[in-house]
């Protein structure tokens with residue numbers, strides 16, 4: 001999906017919500033266990049209940065890979081079920097030498113080879129240029145590079161000083177020489193809202209994928225205060241806060257209600273920032 005289509009979708013839906021499909025088979029409602037693939041059935045109903053309120057879905061690969069072949073099939077079926085006009089992000093956080101990155105890119109981007117053709121993938125920057133550029137060979141696909149994560153452990157490395165500033169600043173500056181803002185996004189945790197002003201100095205146009213609202217305690221209002229741009233520039237993710245809003249028969253309605261709350265707050269923020 002192109003940047004212009006993403007922005008058009010944000011304006012149309014008045015939303016920059018990304019719904020995280022971190023589907024844990026031990027947490028889904030009991031009655032779904034009767035279905036041949038309970039995880040896919042859960043995702044399908046979440047997607048049906050939220051597709052008009054969000055602009056992206058983000059399955060986290062770990063939740064599927066942890067279930068072996070069955071999990072991979074759930075992931076492939078989920079990818080295929082995500083409407084094509086909604087950005088599909090695989091949160092895989094890959095990073096390796098060039099020829100291995102080629103294979104990761106093929107695994108998640110080349111639908112003919114693997115059954116999956118996600119629009120975007122999360123990648124770790126640690127191994128540098130040759131570990132990141134293989135993904136760019138896939139025309140029209142996005143790389144979402146980890147910059148400043150929502151984790152408590154982000155302080156262990158990401159704030160360390162380098163000649164280019166903190167490590168996360170160095171990542172943003174360098175990566176922006178590898179690709180433009182039409183192919184490259186950064187992950188910045190919602191728990192780091194005060195750093196957004198600094199990040200916008202080096203990434204004025206890049207979309208930022210922002211996890212950490214809801215279950216991790218980040219504030220949507222704070223993120224927007226420092227991070228929103230004239231073209232929005234934000235995709236704010238919530239996983240557990242939406243998909244596990246209820247674990248009864250009403251789970252999809254409860255998920256929709258949580259997504260709607262976020263969409264309404266996002267609409268207000270988009271209006272305040274003059275995006276819509």
Ligand SMILES: O=c1ccn([C@@H]2O[C@H](COP(=O)(O)O)[C@@H](O)[C@H]2O)c(=O)[nH]1
Pocket residue numbers: 020022060091148149150151187188189211212213214215216237238239240241
């Ligand atoms: O810095 C990061 C990078 C990725 N994540 C991922 O986002 C979701 C957050 O889930 P919630 O349930 O909404 O907390 C999850 O897939 C993480 O692996 C992150 O949280 N922080």
